[in-house]
Amino acid sequence: MTCTEIRLTDAGLEAARIEQPSPGPGEVVVATRAAIVGPTDLEAPNNRVICGEFSGEIIDVGPGVDRGMIGTAVAVLGFRPGGTCDRCLDGASTACSDLQLRGDSIDGGLANAVLVGAHEVLPLPAGLGCEAAALMHRLARALRAIRRSTGRPGDHVAVLGGGPLALATSLVSLSAGFGRTAFVHDHARCRDAVASNGARAVAPPGNGAGWDELRTWLGGYGPDVVFECGGTPESRLAAIDLTRPAGSVVLVADDATRVPMDINLLVMGDKRVQGARVYTAGEARATLELMARSRIKVSALIGETVEVNAFLAAARNGSLQSRLAGCEATIVRWPRDTAVGA
Amino acid sequence: MLAANWHGPKDIRLEELPDPIEPTGEDVLVEVSWCGICGTDLHEYLAGPIFIPPHVDEVVLGHEFSARVVAIGDQVDSVAIGDRVVVIPHRVCRECHFCRRLMFQHCRNLQLIGYTRNGAFARFTIARQDQLVVLPAEIPEEFGALVEPLAVTFHGMRQPGVELGADITIIGAGPIGLSAVATAKAAGLGRIYVVEMLPQRAAIARAMGADEVLDPRDVEPLAAIRELTGGEGTSVTMECVGREETMDLAIQAARPGGLVLLAGITESPSDVDLNAAVRDEKEIRGCIGYFDGEFGAVIELLASGRLDPAPMITHKLELDRIVADGFELLVRDRDSCIKVLVSPS
Known part of the structure; x- marks a missing residue:
């Protein structure tokens, strides 16, 4: 039996037919039904199956896996811990030294037969479809950021950043019982989406008095927690400056640039900086439950939904890049029995 | 009383200052037993003002200290004359956003003994009763001066x-x-x-x-x-x-x-x-400062013997030698000079 996978090669995105993988012990094969494609997927390593965020249906299981799982709709964890480092052995695999990200350091999910571990899939709760479930990865990252923070219901928070992760974090934060939530984002459409869900959304104030106004609105001394999703040194510094004394900053975006700063901002301010990179399976499950109960307004996250063949056509005619430019997700649908690349 | 009075960088003067006035309200007059020279005091000596507010022309330094209660205001009920005490340098307003949330170290109107108010490099200083923690008899007063660090x-x-x-x-x-x-x-x-x-x-x-x-x-x-x-x-x-x-x-x-x-x-x-x-x-x-309750916990650990700071005390001297044999020694000899304790009394 053959299947189709879509890889990024030097020639661009290419669909290829290959032999459908056979699951080994403890493995399952997932036929992707929905995958999220963003600009970073077009920067994946050469010859990589793209998409770290996807959901689908189990179509085969290996030895030791309940055959009753075949046909189950699942979301797939967007990463794979190594499993052997001290962190993993301590049960803290989110800090794994050998963590691999799907669609980046290992193959992703834009294929109609993806081999994954049975422990890497999460059955979808009733009422949650594959298209929404494909957003689980970014929302679970946001949920972990909130759980790792010192923020408690009633606290005031701010979300800074200009990308999809900031949008996801603000929407999850609105389900966390926080007091006032401020959303500082470049894109007016994202600001509108978050504001309509109850936050105060503003454009980045630059160096102006807008920060002071925001600080005042957030309790007088700044927010209890700032979720920094921009990843730039400027945004990180603004986050540390904005948070109140003894408050915390959670860095959600990954960026290796060092931050030139007065470290006394942290020391004298008794502030803390934490990071959130991925999430646990339990956090992914909790995210899916919140999504299924409509506690997270996922509709604001979705930009465009396209069929897989239309997606490939856009890749070939050069229109894909511009279609992926927004913060909202582009969902690629892969219906059952679709002949791809024809 | 003799006091080590900061006037600017490299300008700490030994001066005769008036004794503090009799305490009123919740204030307590204490006689300093031992006061340590803190690294921050050294920063103030070398390059201040840092914690000292820019508008302050002079202030008596010293915030790591043990003392004895010598007079109390009419509303004091938690200590008595003769008590051996350790003094928490923070004097908080008890009214601001942070004080109302028990985050006293972030008090918006925080006053600090030894920086914004006259400190303990002098025979006497004044503290409010909620700044005092009684030192048990088994703890030497020299150790009491180390409770703050x-x-x-x-x-x-x-x-x-x-x-x-x-x-x-x-x-x-x-x-x-x-x-x-x-x-x-x-x-x-x-x-x-x-x-x-x-x-x-x-x-x-x-x-x-x-x-x-x-x-x-x-x-x-x-x-x-x-x-x-x-x-x-x-x-x-x-x-x-x-x-x-x-x-x-x-x-x-x-x-x-x-x-x-x-x-x-x-x-x-x-x-x-x-x-x-x-x-x-x-x-x-x-990681800066402490919560008030942590003074009491440190004192408990000292009393039980689980905390032994004795090796840190490398020098003890009288107040009149504080500049030459205290601050200047700390500048000259960072290796062997760790904690200098000064006795103003």
Whole structure:
């Protein structure tokens, strides 16, 4: 039996037919039904199956896996811990030294037969479809950021950043019982989406008095927690400056640039900086439950939904890049029995 | 009374000042027993004003001290004349946003004995009754003067993420680094690694409980810490120096998922690798000051003998020698001079 996978090669995105993988012990094969494609997927390593965020249906299981799982709709964890480092052995695999990200350091999910571990899939709760479930990865990252923070219901928070992760974090934060939530984002459409869900959304104030106004609105001394999703040194510094004394900053975006700063901002301010990179399976499950109960307004996250063949056509005619430019997700649908690349 | 009065950088004058007036309300007049010269006092001496407000022309320094109660205001009910006490330098407003949330160290109207109010390098000073913690009879008054610096690092040891049996790297073995060694040991941490290049400080660190002291002139500290910890780094690191390279070391030497406590004050901006917080889920936390209750906890540990700061006390002197044999000695001889205690009485 053959299947189709879509890889990024030097020639661009290419669909290829290959032999459908056979699951080994403890493995399952997932036929992707929905995958999220963003600009970073077009920067994946050469010859990589793209998409770290996807959901689908189990179509085969290996030895030791309940055959009753075949046909189950699942979301797939967007990463794979190594499993052997001290962190993993301590049960803290989110800090794994050998963590691999799907669609980046290992193959992703834009294929109609993806081999994954049975422990890497999460059955979808009733009422949650594959298209929404494909957003689980970014929302679970946001949920972990909130759980790792010192923020408690009633606290005031701010979300800074200009990308999809900031949008996801603000929407999850609105389900966390926080007091006032401020959303500082470049894109007016994202600001509108978050504001309509109850936050105060503003454009980045630059160096102006807008920060002071925001600080005042957030309790007088700044927010209890700032979720920094921009990843730039400027945004990180603004986050540390904005948070109140003894408050915390959670860095959600990954960026290796060092931050030139007065470290006394942290020391004298008794502030803390934490990071959130991925999430646990339990956090992914909790995210899916919140999504299924409509506690997270996922509709604001979705930009465009396209069929897989239309997606490939856009890749070939050069229109894909511009279609992926927004913060909202582009969902690629892969219906059952679709002949791809024809 | 004779007092060490700060007038500016390198300008601490021994002057006769009027005795404080009789206390009223909740105020208490105390006679200072011993007062330690803090690293921050040294910063004020060399390059102040730092904590001293810019508009203050002169102030008596000294905030790490033990004392005896000699007079009380008419509303004082928690101490009595003759009590031996340790004084919490924070005088808080009890009304602001942070005080109402019991976060007194962030009081918006905070006054600090020895910086914004006259301190304890003088025979007498004034504190409010809620700043006083009674010192049990079994604790020497010299140790009482060390409660404040011990409380700074004890506050660090009480942070979430600092766990029983966890290993720790302490960078720097000055007074705060050595306090960290003592409080880490008392708090039940596991192996204690110290990075220090000065030999006498290293020896004191070992005497106070460090398992290994790494001299950066002999070994590459990061590689050594990783080798000692199976390649991972320690669960907790505490930076007690305040330099960019030691901050980097503190961040790198923490294991993935570990906690980085920053206690050192820097004199200039630094480039900081904040992404370690994301990449390895490390937590980087400023660590300054203490909660009031932590003074009492430190005193309990001293009383039980689980905290022994004796090796930190390297010099004791009278107030009239404080500049030449105190501040100047600390500048001249960083290695052998750790904690100088001054007796103004």
